[in-house]
Amino acid sequence: MALRGTNQEFGRPYNRRIVLETIRLEAPIARGDIARQVGLTVQTVSTIIRELELQGFVMGVREAPKGRGLPRTNLTLNPEGGFAIGLHVTPIGVSAALVNLAGKIVGTRHHPMARVSPEATFPVFQALIAEMQALRPKGRMLGIGVAMPGPSDVDSMSFVGPTTLEGWKGVPVRDRLAEAHVLPVFAGAELGAVALGERLYGVGREFRSFYYIYFGVGLGGAAVQDGTVQRGAHGNAGEIGHLPLVPGGDPCPCGNRGCLERYVSRDALDRRLKAVDPNATIETALTDHAGVVDAWIDEAAPVLRSAIATIENLYDPETIVIGGLASDALLERLLAATEPLMHSVAERSGRTTPRLTLSSDGQDAVLRGAAALAISGALSPRFGLLFAGEEERAERDPIMTGPSRKEVAA
Template sequence: MALHGTNQELGRPHNRRIVLEAVRRHAPISRADIARAVGLTAQTVSTITSELETAGLVTMARDHRVRRGQPAQMLSLNATGAYALGVQLTPGLARAALVDLNGDIVGCQEQELADDSPEAIFAAVARMKRSISAGAARHRLLGLGVAMPGPFGVEPMSFVGPTTLERLKGLAVRDRIAAGTGLPVFIDIDSSTGAMGEHLRGAGRGLKNFFYLYFGVGLGGSFVRDGAVMGGTHGNAGEIGHLPMVPDGDPCACGNRGCLERYISLEALRRWLLAHGVRDKRADLGKLAQARHPALMAWIGEVAPVLRRTIVMIENLFDPEAIVIGGMAPPELIALLIKACHPLLPSLGNYGGRTSDRLLVSTVGADAALQGAGVLALNRLLSPRGEDAATRDCVIDLIETARSAGLRRKAS
């Protein structure tokens, strides 16, 4: 996305987002370089960066790499200047993370849900918000991003079946969480926030284009291009779990037969293990994989051919640099599944001069969706991309809080 400011006074809130975004993307960066990059006057950039410094969002330091003359003031993000909460909701589990302005997780909690009732879910989120943000400056916690199973707004598929949160169907989830936490709330599909987390800190870092396969209770996916998750017309693109990959296969809650996530998902694996006499506890899957447990290896042998064909389809559709497989499944399990898919079938993935693997195991695992959820909130509240969704100007709030604190200090 190109960043361009407007040299008109009315454009100040937009320009603040533009300048802050330039720092988020290119720090450390000088004011002169920001002005050049976003097409604003040096004076406007100087005024705005002073405001952002007052708000505590950026810090300035002299660039001492310059040997001659007065070194330029370089701007960087102040990681502790603002926070967001990332929340992940999935059948049986709620997780929350405090994410700083750099997009890094600085604290994390989770709660198993005895049932997936709305009351249990909303109470768990409110409880985790209170405990995780205790001690942090309250006005610096700007908002909350939620990752949950998709797709959204599709009658036969949304909030239907054991891989979704069925009991939230028809509820104003955003409003209920906002009321319980007092924060502005933004919601996206877990595979989309996971793709964002993987792009920022995981195996997708440094890749221009990649497809992220979210292996959670269900199965989802998202294509990331130039750092942006491609959402499609309704934000649901990549709903790979409901591709009917097995002709006349198992019936699925969506109404089709042979959907991919009936075979490849933690829910499918749980059913398989139960049928083979293994009680599945979420934390034990990594151990079962390390021990090459016979029931688990039999499942891998059963589903690997389906995944192998799916990989061809993804590569031929998107021509990605790589497919990153992550989500809530333990990395040991994903690695075994990838191994069982080899040799991979011919596809666009066999492009000439290829130096990297076609399939990569996530390096951030389950945290990707959580981190991406926090960054979703920061983006909506601070970046030009989120401008339409903003309900209030967080930066103004931070500036005013800082100024009134300064006045109180002077008065005392």
């Protein structure tokens, strides 16, 4: 969808975000090109750019000389011009990261928890948020993004079993965090968050349409179509972990048998390790219990192979990206065992991209995605409409608060 601004004065908060979004997507880009793309006058764009430069959001980069005259100055986002805090809630604990505008992780922290109840988790949120803010005490904080495991509001799948958050039914996560913080809070499913992060910052930047398989405590996925994450009618699109792919297979807490995540997930491997050694961990499994890992891969790979063919036939992606809460070495072993892949619509002539791609983000994928929820949300033109026509509220707009260019440089 084309980004279009308005030359009406009341639309300045909206226009700031139109310009920023254009720079984020098209950088490096010149002022005149921005004006043509968004339908604003060059004067309006120049005024906005001056504001954004003073706020430390935007910086100019001169092109290399190509002949006579001064080379033009192109604009790009200043990576240190803004930050977002990403929170990721899982059945085994809570993680947090501070992420800059370029998607670089400044710092992370993981807080393991034996029982992730709302009563125990919200104080952990507060502590982690404070830790992340302390990493850049003078930095502009755009917002907080929270990624929650799904599916959402499905009694048989959302709150039952080891891959879900029991006791969280009806908990207004976003509202409770928003009450405690002046920063905007954005909450979403971990599958949508990880796909967004991959699209903005990972190998997904190379593709307009791809499918992300998230190897978490459970298993899920998300389709990205023409650069947009597909969320479904209720935000539950991509819950492939509950595809019943093994007839008469292992019982699943959802009530079905043979669900994909009972074989392919962190929980699936952990259950097999604990049956041999109660103290075993996935992080050391490749060295401490190589035989158990080999047996698990032999069992999981054929099921994953079927899931891959199903995904390809349903979504026709350019590639399938896989990542999550496991080491690259473990995921590489698992992907190698799926070869040869089954026949699907992905077997087209002239194909130049691999059918399977390992995520470049590793275990930080969801954290960057959670922060991306906040960055994309706070910078979105739609969010700017909240401030349109009320310039006296500019101090509440996160895009116009925080350090000046001098403070950023310092």
